[in-house]
Amino acid sequence: MLNFKLLISLYFHTIRYLKPRQIYYRIWFKIWKPHIQKSKAPNIRKFKKKFNLPIKKKISLLDEDKFYFLNKSFYLSNVGWDETDDNISKLWRYNQHYFDDLNAFDSFKRKKWHDKLIKNWIYQNKLARGVGWESYPTSLRIVNWIKWHFSGNKLSESCIYSLALQARWLSKRIEWHILGNHLFSNAKALIFLGVFFSSKESDNWLKKGLKIINEELDEQVLDDGGNFERSPMYHAIFLEDLLDLINISLYSSNIIAKNDVNKWIKVSANMLRWSQTMVHPDGEIAFFNDASIGVAPNLNELKIYANYLGINYSSSTFDKLTNLSISGYIRYNSNEAVALIDVAPIGPNYLVGHAHADTLSFELSLFGQRFFVNSGTSEYKVSSVRQYERSTKSHNSVSINNENSSEVWRGFRVARRAYPFDLNTSNSENFVSISCSHDGYKRLTGKPIHRRTWQFYKSSLIINDMINGLFKNAFAYFHLHPQISIKKNRINKIHLKMPNDQEIILNIKIGKYIIKESYYSAEFGKRIETKCIKIELDRKKGSRIEISW
DSSP states (O other), X not given: OOOHHHHHHHHHHHHTTSOHHHHHHHHHHHHOOOOOOOSOOOEEOOOOSOOOOOOOBOOOEEETTEEEETXXXXXXXXXXXXXXXXXXXXXXXXXXXXXXXGGBTTGGGGHHHHHHHHHHHHHHSOXXXXXXXXXXXXXXXXXXXXXXXXXXXXXXXXXXXXXXXHHHHHHTOOOTTTOHHHHHHHHHHHHHHHHHEESHHHHHHHHHHHHHHHHHHHHHBOTTSOBTTOOHHXXXXXXXXXXXXXXXXXXXXXXXXXXXXXXXHHHHHHHHHHHHHTBOTTSOBOOOSSOOTTTSOOHHHHHHHHHHTTOOOOOOOOOSEXXXXXXXXXXXXXXXXXXXXXXXXXXXXXXXXXXXXXXXXXXXXXXXXXXXXXXXXXXXSSSHHHHHHHSGGGSSSEEETTOOSSOEETTTEESSOOOEEEEEEEEOSSOEEEEEEEOTTTTSTTOOEEEEEEEEETTEEEEEEEEESOOSOEEEEEEBOTTOEEXXXXXXXXEEEOTTSOEEEEEEEXXXXXXXXXXXXXXXXXXXXXXXXXXXOBTTTBEEEEEEO
């Protein structure tokens, strides 16, 4: 239980970063329920062109009654659409209302199930009631229903009427209190609706959606192509949304202005280049902030989709050092090693719900295999698991006085946060050095500052951690991928074995260490046991490790 003084501090340092619009609309959402016209649905447009198939989702409807999301399955007949159940997270419920399976692999084989499921949803989910009518799942469901229709299926009259009601509701429940990816998804749905229907009403949805999209592209996509939330997973989700918008603009030629489409194409190409920089050799994303495999499309799926839409972008050939200086990530690349390094702010100050206390953390792959990993994200509900997964201790970084570098709390909140500074890089033929500091612990007594240096050589990496200022204790955490095994453990030397039998030697040059239990969450709903090397920093010398391969 948090003490009252700390709670006041957390609320103050959380709220003070919000935009006035967010505070206003948070109150507005609570007290105002819009009146929704129940007049008949507008006419729908007819198109002769063939719709480009979007990225296929994973199969999530196992039979006509059984859903499978986030590595958990439940029967609709047992859990319904909105009933309270301690075993079912809100995120699982959200997925239930998305209707991703309409556009999943082999969806045509499940068309009868889909027809029945849509009919059941309309009957069971009364207008503006329950989780399914929250703006975010409503936005995703609208898009999925329209994609399904454009892909050769046919929505019934009752489905089209329901879609019109959902559109009228969503247009008055735009998530201005959240902003970010939620707002972008709301606007995307309005554009899909404006293309699907043909009326003055739907023209207004289209106009509103286009205005938001074009404003938010300038806000949410940084000049180096990164999404401003600094989550590789949400970056990929956002990029898929943008590709979907390009797709529907090509399908509905001349409804959306060419200047808008050209802008979207340019931004998507830049985002693809960023994505290529931020993946491991296995082709999957790094785990910075909220990130998990299997939620967003992977790089290969995004590239195939972009090529299908005729988007030209330059495929990356990496130098030893690639600095995404605007978003704040660095890639080191050699024949045997890839390191992805976080020297970024945790996100835009007014939107840090998906942020982790991971400043100056990094991930390392050796010989194509992940070696050091951040712990990942396994759940979204307010819990001790969620708090741990957002903590500094669950990342390859340094915790001072058992505190987090940024004050993550209450599931999706952050109070005082770390800001990196004094970044220096050096790149020569045989040596690459990266060093950076952050001020996240300056709030503590003694005002300590953490500085980390990575020094890359041909077959080794040296990591130095130093603390400037007074502190009680400081520990560096290095989490091993579950497939890395400990072969020998000596006084200051650990012999580690890769799955392809290469031996890696980890020398602890400065600092006392222990090997502790940890876990790795590559996917939601799944935690795999692994090991973590925890090193206590010397008060004067800090810590120093050398990884040799």
